[in-house]
Ligand SMILES: Nc1ncnc2c1ncn2[C@@H]1O[C@H](COP(=O)(O)OP(=O)(O)O)[C@@H](O)[C@H]1O
């Protein structure tokens with residue numbers, strides 16, 4: 001059957017056979033017929049505008065209630081060059097006009113520019129509308145639908161306080177009357193002007209742009225399926241904690257710039273009358289951590305078994321190239337830890353140098369993992385790479401005593417030795433050095449672990465100053481793995497927060513370590529049972545459970561400034 005072979009009379013004749021059938025069957029039939037027409041016309045004309053649009057017209061005209069889907073009708077007039085008659089019928093000024101148009105014999109009699117299918121639909125709409133009015137309600141509806149409709153109507157009435165949901169509501173606006181003694185509820189004109197001017201100043205100020213910017217870390221470390229070392233140990237605390245620490249640091253900077261960030265996340269101009277709240281959900285300021293997994297192991301190497309893959313230097317380069325090609329290689333920090341391969345480490349150095357050229361303020365935080373307590377646990381050939389290439393480009397390093405001694409060639413037997421070693425390390429490059437653990441005796445007794453830190457600053461006049469601190473924390477009789485990685489990540493975070501206050505940064509960092517370790521050991525003892533030493537899986541750091549302590553550590557140890 002082709003369109004040309006169907007006359008209006010034929011369509012009407014076929015409709016006649018349906019007169020006694022139910023309305024829904026008729027509608028189904030019409031839809032099918034129209035689909036057949038549309039498909040055939042499309043096949044024949046390929047690009048014909050009106051049949052291409054017919055399915056839309058069908059949808060808007062098969063509404064059982066007899067009303068017009070105004071959105072569809074509007075769409076028809078937007079991009080459907082329908083005849084004037086269709087537009088007139090579908091877009092009457094109001095419901096009454098629509099009904100009148102639909103009920104008018106003109107539709108059938110005078111608008112000869114309608115094609116047969118359009119005319120057929122318009123007539124059916126007219127019929128439905130008449131029947132709808134005569135019937136006083138829905139036509140041929142299923143009981144389920146009536147029930148659903150009445151439930152939905154009741155629900156809306158409950159929600160909106162009853163009333164007639166089928167008519168447009170009336171609004172009455174009454175002028176608010178303020179008693180003279182009432183406190184002003186609205187900001188004054190001057191205040192609003194000040195606020196608008198202030199907002200535009202804020203939007204263009206570097207403080208605002210800085211506050212809105214993210215802080216991005218590239219962390220090149222191990223990944224383990226089970227447990228917490230490397231990236232598993234560093235990423236979560238950095239992302240989590242910094243959402244607070246960064247907020248505070250940046251809020252302080254914004255406040256210095258004369259701005260206030262109110263609790264709602266709205267930016268408001270500083271006003272002496274206005275209270276400031278904590279920075280709310282308006283700006284998200286957590287560290288973004290981009291992780292490159294130097295290895296992917298089943299678990300850390302302290303377990304009886306471990307399996308996995310090692311990323312080669314070339315593979316590292318490929319990943320970095322991908323980042324670079326997209327021009328998203330702008331980083332504020334690079335964080336690295338345990339590595340066993342010299343060419344991989346050399347590639348890290350190349351990447352750090354390139355990233356530093358892109359951002360001269362980039363801070364490289366490096367844990368020079370070489371060994372502990374007199375023995376190396378990485379291949380010997382890594383040592384010259386750390387000493388000659390890695391440490392010189394690092395800004396913050398976190399060696400243990402053994403590593404610090406190895407890198408400088410000087411033993412530490414006293415606190416004075418430790419200070420000299422840290423000075424030697426400064427001379428190699430890094431401005432911040434923390435010796436994470438040492439065998440030095442603590443004044444608090446032999447159950448305390450002594451750590452030392454040193455930070456160099458350049459004064460505004462160009463001269464140098466160095467702050468040195470000693471920290472003593474309770475020693476726990478167990479071997480934890482992943483603590484070095486967590487430590488480096490936390491030092492990164494807290495030095496970011498307190499860039500010129502190593503004492504404070506250390507107190508926060510060591511306090512986080514204390515809380516995580518205490519939680520881990522109590523849980524491990526519980527798992528192991530009385531009198532039994534916890535196993536490596538039982539000693540996995542209780543990282544997620546320590547979220548609150550990581551975010552806002554209660555200070556448990558005070559750092560002593562030693563010079
Ligand atoms: N047995 C422990 N008792 C108390 N604190 C510990 C213990 N082991 C690690 N830590 C904490 O973790 C930090 C990092 O230590 P560690 O893992 O030994 O570093 P690294 O891996 O660099 O040698 C220490 O400074 C300390 O705060």
Ligand SMILES: Cc1ncc(COP(=O)(O)O)c(CN)c1O
Nearest residue numbers: 222300301338481482483484485
């Ligand atoms: C795979 C892996 N990554 C990283 C580390 C480093 O752990 P830590 O933070 O305790 O130095 C280890 C410990 N050997 C490890 O096995």
